[in-house]
Amino acid sequence: MSDVLNDLKMLLHRTIPSANIIPTRMPLTPWLQLWLLDDSNMDRPFSPEEIRVIWEAPPYWCFCWASGQIMAQYIEQNPDSVKDKVVVDFGAGSGIAAVAAAKFGAKRVIACDIDKDAIVSCKANAALNNVEIEFSEDFFQLISELNEPIDTILAADVLYDRDNIPLLSLLRKECKSILMADSRVKNLNVEGYQQFSEGNAETLPPLERFDEFKHVIIYRAAGDTEINQP
Structure with missing residues (x-):
């Protein structure tokens, strides 16, 4: 082991x-x-x-929430969203979105989570799926050290705490595009984010108290680095 x-x-x-x-x-x-x-x-x-x-x-x-599953499914169905791109999985949790990005041809994948336990989970799941992923516990340190721009930020189920909503505007400043999947905020009102897809999944292993969070909405936003390109 x-x-x-x-x-x-x-x-x-x-x-x-x-x-x-x-x-x-x-x-x-x-x-x-x-x-x-x-x-x-x-x-x-x-x-x-x-x-x-x-x-x-x-x-x-050690649970897989609905938003991460819908994000992974979206990446499978739309591989160009990550192919040949530098991808950061923000608030990675188990790393399901990062694994999907690596599986479908991302140039570089970084799983980022402030929780050290989640980083351990991401490492174990990367090994289980035979993919190469990098890891970071500090997003802002990561962007200061990267030697190339972030093409896509993936964010699945990061709005479990409504205090995280202001982060969505900050993330746009650091990348070319964002894909966000969420099942908790039904009417997101953040500048630049548009709803464009949706799906349903069940938390694994099943938790009855989370039945209300089966329906997932995917939002996308152009990052400031893309908008400001000449």
Whole structure:
């Protein structure tokens, strides 16, 4: 077992000691696998201590949310959105969008997430899918160090916190284009972003409390570096 997979399992056991992760094929994109929570032994009441730890530090990276699945499906159906491009997966989580971009010919893919646990998950999932991905925990440090412009930023399910909405305008300043998939904000009103596609997916493993977030909208925006080109 690889060191990064061992690290991922240790992170999960820190939250739910009895849990395990298994390689899981995505229903919409069966060519893509992720290390996700094995829910076969989770059909039991959680102890008060488990509930406390889960709420304080949820292992969200061992679930695959609907927005990431719809983003990966969109990339498969529209490979020119990433082919031969420098792509950053912003708020990467499990790295599903980054893996899809790498699979469909991106020139360079960087999975970026402020959460160190998510970066471990991205590394494990990149290895599982046999793709080359770079990793960063600091988006603004990343853009200061890149030696080439970002063509496309992918952002899936980053609006779980409405305080992140102002980031959408900041992201436009750092790339040529943005694709964003979200299931929580139904009427996004941010300058430059236009709804152009949608789809439905279920959180994996299934979580009944998230049924309302099955419907995903994809938005796109031109980045300032594209708009300002002579």
